[in-house]
Amino acid sequence: MMFPTEMKQRPPSADTPAKAATEAATQVPPHVLAVDDDPELRNLLREFLPKHDLRTTTVATGAEMLRVLEQEPVDILLIDLRLPHEDGLALARKVRDTSAIPIIILTGKTDEADRVMGLELAADDYVTKPFSPRELVARVRALLRRTQPDAGGSSTAAPRAYRFAGWELNLRRRRLTNPSGDAVELTNSEFNLLSAFLAAPQRVLTRDQLLERSRLHSLEVYDRAIDVTILRLRRKIEPDYTDPQLIVTERGAGYVFTQPVSVLR
Amino acid sequence: MMFPTEMKQRPPSADTPAKAATEAATQVPPHVLAVDDDPELRNLLREFLPKHDLRTTTVATGAEMLRVLEQEPVDILLIDLRLPHEDGLALARKVRDTSAIPIIILTGKTDEADRVMGLELAADDYVTKPFSPRELVARVRALLRRTQPDAGGSSTAAPRAYRFAGWELNLRRRRLTNPSGDAVELTNSEFNLLSAFLAAPQRVLTRDQLLERSRLHSLEVYDRAIDVTILRLRRKIEPDYTDPQLIVTERGAGYVFTQPVSVLR
DNA sequence: CGTGGCCGTGAAGGAATCTTGACGTGGCGC
DNA sequence: GCGCCACGTCAAGATTCCTTCACGGCCACG
Numbered sequence: 001m002m003f004p005t006e007m008k009q010r011p012p013s014a015d016t017p018a019k020a021a022t023e024a025a026t027q028v029p030p031h032v033l034a035v036d037d038d039p040e041l042r043n044l045l046r047e048f049l050p051k052h053d054l055r056t057t058t059v060a061t062g063a064e065m066l067r068v069l070e071q072e073p074v075d076i077l078l079i080d081l082r083l084p085h086e087d088g089l090a091l092a093r094k095v096r097d098t099s100a101i102p103i104i105i106l107t108g109k110t111d112e113a114d115r116v117m118g119l120e121l122a123a124d125d126y127v128t129k130p131f132s133p134r135e136l137v138a139r140v141r142a143l144l145r146r147t148q149p150d151a152g153g154s155s156t157a158a159p160r161a162y163r164f165a166g167w168e169l170n171l172r173r174r175r176l177t178n179p180s181g182d183a184v185e186l187t188n189s190e191f192n193l194l195s196a197f198l199a200a201p202q203r204v205l206t207r208d209q210l211l212e213r214s215r216l217h218s219l220e221v222y223d224r225a226i227d228v229t230i231l232r233l234r235r236k237i238e239p240d241y242t243d244p245q246l247i248v249t250e251r252g253a254g255y256v257f258t259q260p261v262s263v264l265r
Numbered sequence: 266m267m268f269p270t271e272m273k274q275r276p277p278s279a280d281t282p283a284k285a286a287t288e289a290a291t292q293v294p295p296h297v298l299a300v301d302d303d304p305e306l307r308n309l310l311r312e313f314l315p316k317h318d319l320r321t322t323t324v325a326t327g328a329e330m331l332r333v334l335e336q337e338p339v340d341i342l343l344i345d346l347r348l349p350h351e352d353g354l355a356l357a358r359k360v361r362d363t364s365a366i367p368i369i370i371l372t373g374k375t376d377e378a379d380r381v382m383g384l385e386l387a388a389d390d391y392v393t394k395p396f397s398p399r400e401l402v403a404r405v406r407a408l409l410r411r412t413q414p415d416a417g418g419s420s421t422a423a424p425r426a427y428r429f430a431g432w433e434l435n436l437r438r439r440r441l442t443n444p445s446g447d448a449v450e451l452t453n454s455e456f457n458l459l460s461a462f463l464a465a466p467q468r469v470l471t472r473d474q475l476l477e478r479s480r481l482h483s484l485e486v487y488d489r490a491i492d493v494t495i496l497r498l499r500r501k502i503e504p505d506y507t508d509p510q511l512i513v514t515e516r517g518a519g520y521v522f523t524q525p526v527s528v529l530r
Numbered sequence: 531c532g533t534g535g536c537c538g539t540g541a542a543g544g545a546a547t548c549t550t551g552a553c554g555t556g557g558c559g560c
Numbered sequence: 561g562c563g564c565c566a567c568g569t570c571a572a573g574a575t576t577c578c579t580t581c582a583c584g585g586c587c588a589c590g
Contacts, residue, residue, distance in 0.1 A: 124397050141477060146403050172468040174515055187547060188517030225549055452536060490538050516577065
């Protein structure tokens, strides 16, 4: 077991999804903002939620919450009903007044929750403490699903596939086919790495960026680990992997995917 | 018993029979009929649902419900699972026998509901109390969307059955038949899992997605529970379950149903 | 109340995949 | 040219991930 996120205090700016959203067309994980005065709970959340592909920021007070909301997009809010010097419900209402961010209230007792849910429109769901992390994740997911019907607009839809130099990478099926139409097996990280490249063609990507996109977890890995994955990927897609044409090394900077890429939706 | 007092009285013209609803794409708001013995909840519903463009009638007993059903068209039913002297589920079944009105069960506990949904085909969804009004509206809407063929095209209708590789899965009967025409027994979770796959063929589904789609909302289950169900399902439908062809593992990502699937409506 | 089916959990085992360290090699600045 | 440094390559471990089995709770049915 690992206990990584404990000390990992990232400034809000580090979490900013704007960058990721524009650069990678890969599905950006939803951003969860949790407000609770209990540090232990915050730690738990930061440890657990990301494992389930939920980007997580935690704060202790309503003021901090508002600050974060201003700075970056948030997809769902978790708010403790009883915060030391403020009322979670009031916070929720305040948010509701100005946005449609879905809100889950964390509460101690069921009857308390009853009251909250009854006539209040401030919250969309509640979870009673103590809750199992699984349950929380499930509820967050469920609520996101309900509230993000994901506009049918084809412009915002996630890409279905990429094409480059006769190859095709099918994102739904997670499958790569070569110009002759044969399937080429990719491991998970190879697939992720390749889609990171295809989402940002003709652009130099640093190792860090690539790592972040190709490894789902483990934030602390040697940069060099990416080299090996690049190598393996090259062996699978380069005509001559000793003389790479598609994925070219930018010495001192990172790597570039050189070919034009077309996006299928 | 409280009698029509609560039944929202409208001029007959507004209630105009089925033809108005089916024939014209005119904006006749859907008619919701709710059955619950709690007067407070009924008030809440009558107050809230109409604000969201849902014509709402509430009653306290099954008898009243039946009377309303006879008198006017109803687009969706909300039924409390535990009514004082009757069984909400029995009511639902009774309705189902003679009509196709979509039904949402209101229930107190999640596990209670899950069990009910599993075994019974009487309801289409359920909502656990206390629920947020928003959630209820969302579910009502979702269910209406699912069940109403929708003027636009034939594409939105709910599937009746799926075919794949000679097999057929009948959704109404919840029955699977193999290429030779023999029935293959599926447990409830196997059935749900399989239909989740068939609804999204050739697409890698994560465990979370499968969980979400195979339980209505069973919260709080171990991701890995899926694995076991997959195994059990494979034993029933794979020619050689040690070398799966239909449901293929995508390491690090999820599972895919590889075969082409045709939908019968 | 017993019995049986269903389903979730834990653990064991094994396979696939990643990481790491070592070493080779080629580019680039001086 | 020379040497340093960054990258390429390789092949062990290390680790994660999946499969499978077995157990036990739970509910339905009798």
